[in-house]
Amino acid sequence: MTFLxxxxxxxILLIWTLNHDLLVIVGVSLKxxxxxxxxxxxxxxxSGFLIAFSEFRGKRLVITLLNTLLALPTVVVGLFVYAFISxxxxxxxxxxxxxxxxxxxxxxxxxxxIITTFTISAVSRIDDRYRKAALTLGANLMQTARVIIRxxxxxxxxxxxxxxGRVIAEVGISMMLGGNAKGFTRTMTTAMALEYDxxxxxxxxxxxxxxxxxxxxxNVFCNYFQGRSRL
Amino acid sequence: xxxxxxxxxKRMGPAILIFLALLLLPLTAKGESKxxxxxxxxxxxxSGLLDVLIPEFTRETGIQVKVFAKGTGAALRDGMEGNVDxxxxxAKSREAVFVAQGYGAYxxxxxxxxxxxxGPAADPGKIEGMRDAAGAFRKIAAAKVKFISRGDxxxxxxxxxxxxxxxxxxxxxxxxxxxxxxKKHALSFVYPVGLGKRYISIGQGMGKALTFAEEKQAYxxxxxxxxxxxxxxxxxxxxxxxxxxxDPRLFxxxxxxPVSPKKHPHVKFASADRLAKWLVSTQAQALIGQxxxxxxxxxxxxxxxxxx
Amino acid sequence: xxxxxxxxxxxxxxxxxxxxxxxxxxxxxxxxxxxxLGPNGAGKTTLLEILxxxxxxxxxxxxxxxxxxxxxxxxxMKLRRKVVLVQQQPLLFTTTVFKxxxxxxxxxxxxxxxxxxxxxxxxxxxxxxxxxxxxxHKLSGGQTQRVAIARALAxxxxxxxxxxxxxxVDVENQVTLARIIHEISRQRGMSxxxxxxxxxxxxxxxxxxxxxxxxKVAKSAYENIFSARIxxxxxxxxxxxxxxxxxxxxxxxxTGPIRISIAPGELRLSPNTPKRSENTVxxxxxxxxxxxxxxxxxxxxxVPLNVLIPKESFNRYDTGIGDDVWVTCPVESIDIF
Numbered sequence: 001m002t003f004l005x006x007x008x009x010x011x012i013l014l015i016w017t018l019n020h021d022l023l024v025i026v027g028v029s030l031k032x033x034x035x036x037x038x039x040x041x042x043x044x045x046x047s048g049f050l051i052a053f054s055e056f057r058g059k060r061l062v063i064t065l066l067n068t069l070l071a072l073p074t075v076v077v078g079l080f081v082y083a084f085i086s087x088x089x090x091x092x093x094x095x096x097x098x099x100x101x102x103x104x105x106x107x108x109x110x111x112x113x114i115i116t117t118f119t120i121s122a123v124s125r126i127d128d129r130y131r132k133a134a135l136t137l138g139a140n141l142m143q144t145a146r147v148i149i150r151x152x153x154x155x156x157x158x159x160x161x162x163x164x165g166r167v168i169a170e171v172g173i174s175m176m177l178g179g180n181a182k183g184f185t186r187t188m189t190t191a192m193a194l195e196y197d198x199x200x201x202x203x204x205x206x207x208x209x210x211x212x213x214x215x216x217x218x219n220v221f222c223n224y225f226q227g228r229s230r231l
Numbered sequence: 232x233x234x235x236x237x238x239x240x241k242r243m244g245p246a247i248l249i250f251l252a253l254l255l256l257p258l259t260a261k262g263e264s265k266x267x268x269x270x271x272x273x274x275x276x277x278s279g280l281l282d283v284l285i286p287e288f289t290r291e292t293g294i295q296v297k298v299f300a301k302g303t304g305a306a307l308r309d310g311m312e313g314n315v316d317x318x319x320x321x322a323k324s325r326e327a328v329f330v331a332q333g334y335g336a337y338x339x340x341x342x343x344x345x346x347x348x349x350g351p352a353a354d355p356g357k358i359e360g361m362r363d364a365a366g367a368f369r370k371i372a373a374a375k376v377k378f379i380s381r382g383d384x385x386x387x388x389x390x391x392x393x394x395x396x397x398x399x400x401x402x403x404x405x406x407x408x409x410x411x412x413x414k415k416h417a418l419s420f421v422y423p424v425g426l427g428k429r430y431i432s433i434g435q436g437m438g439k440a441l442t443f444a445e446e447k448q449a450y451x452x453x454x455x456x457x458x459x460x461x462x463x464x465x466x467x468x469x470x471x472x473x474x475x476x477x478d479p480r481l482f483x484x485x486x487x488x489p490v491s492p493k494k495h496p497h498v499k500f501a502s503a504d505r506l507a508k509w510l511v512s513t514q515a516q517a518l519i520g521q522x523x524x525x526x527x528x529x530x531x532x533x534x535x536x537x538x539x
Numbered sequence: 540x541x542x543x544x545x546x547x548x549x550x551x552x553x554x555x556x557x558x559x560x561x562x563x564x565x566x567x568x569x570x571x572x573x574x575x576l577g578p579n580g581a582g583k584t585t586l587l588e589i590l591x592x593x594x595x596x597x598x599x600x601x602x603x604x605x606x607x608x609x610x611x612x613x614x615x616m617k618l619r620r621k622v623v624l625v626q627q628q629p630l631l632f633t634t635t636v637f638k639x640x641x642x643x644x645x646x647x648x649x650x651x652x653x654x655x656x657x658x659x660x661x662x663x664x665x666x667x668x669x670x671x672x673x674x675x676h677k678l679s680g681g682q683t684q685r686v687a688i689a690r691a692l693a694x695x696x697x698x699x700x701x702x703x704x705x706x707x708v709d710v711e712n713q714v715t716l717a718r719i720i721h722e723i724s725r726q727r728g729m730s731x732x733x734x735x736x737x738x739x740x741x742x743x744x745x746x747x748x749x750x751x752x753x754x755k756v757a758k759s760a761y762e763n764i765f766s767a768r769i770x771x772x773x774x775x776x777x778x779x780x781x782x783x784x785x786x787x788x789x790x791x792x793x794t795g796p797i798r799i800s801i802a803p804g805e806l807r808l809s810p811n812t813p814k815r816s817e818n819t820v821x822x823x824x825x826x827x828x829x830x831x832x833x834x835x836x837x838x839x840x841x842v843p844l845n846v847l848i849p850k851e852s853f854n855r856y857d858t859g860i861g862d863d864v865w866v867t868c869p870v871e872s873i874d875i876f
Contacts, residue, residue, distance in 0.1 A: 002413060010409035021407060087446050088467065097446045129630045136591050136624040137643040138694055140616060151633055175435070179443050182382055182432035194434035197301055198384040199308025200418060203409050 007205035014206055015213070021182075025207075026214060029187040032100055033168040036107035041160050044112045048119025049145060053131075063120065069113035074106075074172030081106045081177055098179035103187075106173035111163035118159030122152040161222050165215060188214070266295045267502045268315040270307075272386055273436035275319060275485070276300035278344075278456030279464070280522050280530060287518060288509050294502045302436070304384035310334055310488065313495030317503035319510075321454075321485045322386040335488035336500065340533045341510050342519050343484040346390055348475035349441075349458060350376075350450035356474075358450075364478040365397040372400050372425045377449030380422065381440050382432030386483070391452045392421050394480060400425055445470050454483055456529035463525025484533060487511075510534075543605065544569040544698065544730050545590060550599030552585055552754075560585050560754040562599070567732065567749075569604075572724045574745030575734040582754040583734040584627065587700045590732065591624035620647070623694045627702040627734075629687035631675035636667065636686050639675050643693040661689040665719060681712030688719060692727075699723060701733035705740055717744055742830075750800075753876050758802025762845035765801075769794050779875075783841045787818050787868060791875040798876040803847040805872035808836065809865050810856045818868045820844075824860050838866055 014022045051062060083089050085096040085105070096102045126148050134147040149156065171189035178185030180194060188211045195204035275281060276298060285296050299306075299315065303322045310318040311334045318335070320326060321343075329335045348367050350356065356374040358367040371378055381388040395402060406419035422430055433443055437457045444451040448471075455476075461469040487510050489503035509515055511534035519532045545567040552560040560582040567573055567590075575583050588594040589601070592608070592615045601608040603618060623643075631639045640661055644654040662668040665685040670678065678686065684704060691699060701720070705713050721744075723729045735741045741748055750757040752764070767779040769791065778786045779797060791797070813819055822840025829835075834853040838844045844866055858864060 006410045006413065009413075013408060013410060013415075017408070019407060021405065087470075098443055127630055129626050130632070132588070132593050132624070133626065133630060133632075134642075135593055135619060136622070137646065137690065138620045138623075139642075139646045143646045147632060179439070179446075180434045181443075182434065183428070184431070186434065190434070194383060197305050197434070197436075199302070199305035200384075200409075201308075202411055203407065203418065206409060 003201065004205070006202045008209060010202050010206035011209035011213075015210060022207075022210065024183055025186055025188055025191050026210065028100070028183075028185065029168055029189075029211075030214065032103050032107065032174075032187065033164055036104045036167050037111065037160060037164040039104070040108045040111045040115050040163060043108070044115025044159075044163075045119050045149070045156060047112075048116040049123055049149065051116070052120045052123045063117070066113045066117045066120075070117060072110060072113065074110060074170045075176065077106050077110050078173045078176030081109065081173075085177075097177065098181060098185060100178065100185055102177035103174050103185060106177045107167040107170070110170065110173060111166055114163045114166060115159050118162070119152075119156055122155030122159065123148055125155070126151045157222065161219060164218060168215060168218075169211070265293055265502070266297060267317060267499050267506065268297045268299065269317045269319055269503075269506070270299045270301060270305075270309040270315040271319040272303050272306060272321060273300045273438065274385070274387060274454045274457045275321070277436070277438045278454070278460055278529060279524065280456065280519070283518060283522055284510070284515060287515070288506060292502075292505055292509070294505060296506065300436075302381075302383045302385035303389070310490050313490060313498055315490065316498045316500070317487065317489045317506055319485065319487045320386060321483050322389055323484055323486065325389070326486050326488060330488060333491055334494055336491040336493075336504070337507075338486045338488045339507055339511050341485045341487050342516075342530045342533045343482060344454050344456050344530045345476065346387070346452055346481040346483055347455050347458060347473045348450060348452055349444070349471045350474050351448040351470075352472045353448075354472075354474055356450060359472075359474045361475045362477045364394050364475060364480050365399070367475040368394055368398040368423075369400060371450050372398070372423055375426070375429060377429045377431060377447050378426055379440050379444040379447065379449045379451040380430060380432040381437065381452075382420070382434045383436070384420070385437075387437060387440075387452060387454060388420070390481075390483065394452070395421060395423050397480065398423075441469055441471070450474075456524060459524035459527055459529055463527070485530075542569045543567070544603070546602035546605075548600040548602070550589070550596050550601065552582075552589065552594070553597045558754060560589070560596075562586075562754075562756060565749070565756055567730075568747070569730050570724075570728060571746040572720060572731045572733070572744060574741035574748040575732060575751060576736065576738060576741055576748055577734075577751035577757075578736060581751040583751055584702055585754075586751065587624055587702050587732065587734060590698070591622050591700050592619045593624065620694065621696055622698040622700065623691040623696040624700040625684075625687050625691045625702065625704065628680070628707060629683060631678070631683060631686060631690075633676060634674075636662070636670050636673050636675050636678070639686060640690045640693050642690065647694075657693060658689075661692050662686075664692070664722070665689045666715060681708045681715075684708055684712065685715065685719070688716075692723065696729060698730045698732065701731065703734050703736075705735060705737065713740075720744060752800060752874075753798070755874070755876060757800045757874050757876075758805065758872065762803050763801035763806075764798065765842060766796065766798050768796050781842060785820060785841055787873060788870055789873050789875060790870055793875060800874045800876065801844070801868055802872045802874070803835070803845040804833075805869060806844065806846045807867040807869070808838070808846050808848055808853075808856070809867070810858050810862070811865070813865055813867055815867075818870065819865050820868075821863060821865055824858060824862055824864055827860055836864075838864060840866055 085091045085102055130148060130151050131144055134144040139147065169189060171193055174187045174190045175193060180186050180190040188207055192204045192207045195207065281298055289295050303320050306318050306320050307325060307329055309315045310329060326338055330338050348364060355376045356371040358370050361367045380391055400423040402421040403424045404419050404421050406417040408415050408417050433440060437453060438461065440451055441453060441461045487507045489500055489507050490498045492498055492500040516532035516534050519530050522530055543566050547562050547565040550562045551558060575586065577583050589596055595610045608618065632642065637658055640658045641654050644657060659668065662671060665688055667682060667685050667689060670682065675686065704716050708716065720731055724731050765781050767781045769777050769779045776788050777791055779789050779799065780786050820840040822838040824836050825839045826837035827834060832850055833847045834850055836846045836848065838846055846866060
């Protein structure tokens with residue numbers, strides 16, 4: 001049992017002393033997860049909205065595909081992006097591999113399907129009478145879309161928080177595309193994997209505890225934000 | 232209760248049977264003592280040498296070996312915790328401590344390969360043809376080019392830190408304090424301050440470090456075997472060259488250590504012992520000497536003949 | 540006659556091939572309160588949504604104020620801003636009452652100060668001023684209905700369409716709603732079309748009533764509806780047989796089982812055998828009701844027939860309950876479905 005108490009105490013010590021390495025790692029993790037979640041939200045929410053409200057051939061197929069992509073393993077995304085951006089890939093000249101940009105690209109690919117799918121289901125569940133009400137009250141298409149997104153905002157926010165949880169906890173993409181370079185692309189999860197590889201389990205678990213604390217903080221923040229937006 | 236059980240039996244009978252059968256599978260496997268677990272380093276596994284040695288050992292003795300490739304630190308850790316029966320690593324000083332603390336039964340020299348400093352063919356650091364590894368590191372630092380460090384506490388990483396220390400470059404020690412056995416314990420490593428952001432510590436295996444170095448067209452320290460495998464063993468060989476080699480400081484001895492049954496009575500010492508002794512036998516030593524990566528000898532047998 | 544507001548020509552709305560609305564010709568006059576009557580599934584809501592330009596018809600033409608409506612999105616937006624629909628059991632947006640009523644003003648970019656004043660006026664009109672800052676989702680059915688009407692009136696529309704405003708609303712709210720409908724029609728000069736399935740209520744509120752049955756305009760939607768079968772064909776005329784054997788001459792292209800609806804106001808009642816005896820049945824008056832200008836008689840002529848007779852005509856006949864009468868159903872009074 002000392003192993004767990006050691007890990008817990010180490011986690012407290014790391015946070016208490018504001019360990020520089022830890023701060024950098026947490027900062028990198030938060031920064032990249034936030035950027036990729038934000039970008040994926042900008043892509044995913046409107047596409048989910050469009051898919052939900054337009055009729056086209058193969059719509060069901062698109063939704064089925066998106067649902068399948070929810071189970072996309074991070075390693076597959078990693079390999080896929082790797083093939084494109086490595087020095088020998090078609091985007092090799094941009095020197096993207098093993099940079100934060102590479103991680104962000106991979107993470108966006110990972111979570112756009114999550115946000116899109118959950119946006120589709122969120123806005124589909126909104127009673128069609130809201131759309132008709134907005135239209136008859138004189139709203140144009142954009143204003144109508146805003147009304148529907150407003151009505152679906154809690155479910156969409158939940159999808160975004162979930163997507164954030166997925167990227168901050170993933171290790172495959174960060175490791176394969178970021179390369180775990182200390183101070184640049186080392187995230188909480190790749191740091192954990194590293195400490196495990198080094199046999200430093202205590203530090204690994206301590207980092208895990210810090211990760212959970214950070215995720216908890218983010219969720220509390222989002223809940224607070226949602227609570228306020230109700231008014 | 233009876234009723235409930237009936238329902239369970241009827242509906243879940245087959246499922247439970249299958250589940251039990253699945254549970255039994257690993258048990259039967261465990262019952263066979265002809266399988267031992269070996270922790271080794273990623274560079275050893277990446278070199279491909281084990282793919283030659285292990286099947287030969289199994290053919291001869293009927294003992295199967297499960298190989299777990301990790302950083303040296305994690306491999307030693309596996310030995311200390313009794314998760315494996317034998318370790319095969321290349322960090323001599325730490326191996327000595329491992330045996331001295333009673334975790335290892337004994338250590339045998341098996342072979343050595345050597346480290347080389349590799350970098351882009353353009354060689355912006357102008358170290359090509361140098362023998363002095365420390366001097367090469369100094370030039371790399373002065374040339375302000377990228378250097379990839381394993382940064383994973385592996386044998387290669389330990390060797391790299393030793394060379395930086397020898398180079399006389401300004402070093403910085405970074406320590407993380409954690410609690411171990413309820414006491415504060417610092418984990419530390421050193422790195423050259425002069426390189427700044429061009430010193431990239433990736434915390435991954437040798438293979439990844441090589442592809443990382445290629446991607447960034449950077450310098451790195453690697454063992455010769457893994458480098459050959461990546462350079463000549465693939466269709467698209469690594470786009471990096473050996474620029475500095477031959478310094479005795481780059482010498483990299485491998486040792487095999489069966490985990491001591493005194494610390495961990497459950498380990499399969501007899502089989503582990505056979506593996507260790509077999510690795511230093513004339514036959515295995517010959518295999519090691521003949522092993523070539525892309526037509527080049529990668530390992531040099533080191534063992535004194537041991538009487539069985 | 541007042542100017543025409545809507546004119547529908549050969550308008551059909553079908554979902555997956557199932558026709559829910561089939562209107563050969565329908566005029567709605569401007570400035571009136573018009574009641575759309577019919578049972579559930581008659582197509583009332585569909586018609587309102589088409590009138591609100593929310594739903595494109597499958598085929599046919601819509602004319603709005605003497606102009607043909609082009610069903611492209613850009614122009615519809617303009618028309619939509621002249622017409623507003625209050626849905627059955629309307630949904631308010633998940634925000635305050637004030638913001639709900641403010642919404643139409645906001646999308647029309649009305650200046651902020653003016654908005655607040657207008658919202659307060661409208662909330663006064665529907666007696667909901669005290670709920671100004673309440674959470675819209677916490678209101679009762681009647682209160683929700685009133686806020687929805689205020690929100691609709693904020694559009695300053697020319698036409699207000701109300702879908703079942705009186706259903707699921709208590710009596711007190713019904714009185715308030717009737718007052719509001721009266722006020723927006725008479726004082727604000729808006730045209731009102733509302734749907735209902737309550738004939739009495741509609742006759743009280745509406746200047747005109749239109750009956751819908753199975754997606755078609757009917758002369759009646761509740762009374763004198765019979766299932767029948769077209770069996771005998773004699774020259775140009777067809778006859779249909781009611782279940783009790785009664786035969787009526789009709790005009791129809793159809794054959795086989797049909798439904799007929801006979802307009803109560805177009806039936807002729809006489810105390811003696813009429814000279815022309817086509818489509819005439821003998822029966823007994825079993826019930827009499829006096830309405831505003833009509834007398835409603837229920838005649839048992841083997842089938843129950845509702846007959847609506849102007850008061851003065853009825854008074855001339857000197858007949859009462861229990862008396863024998865002859866009822867003539869002109870071919871034009873029979874609608875076939």
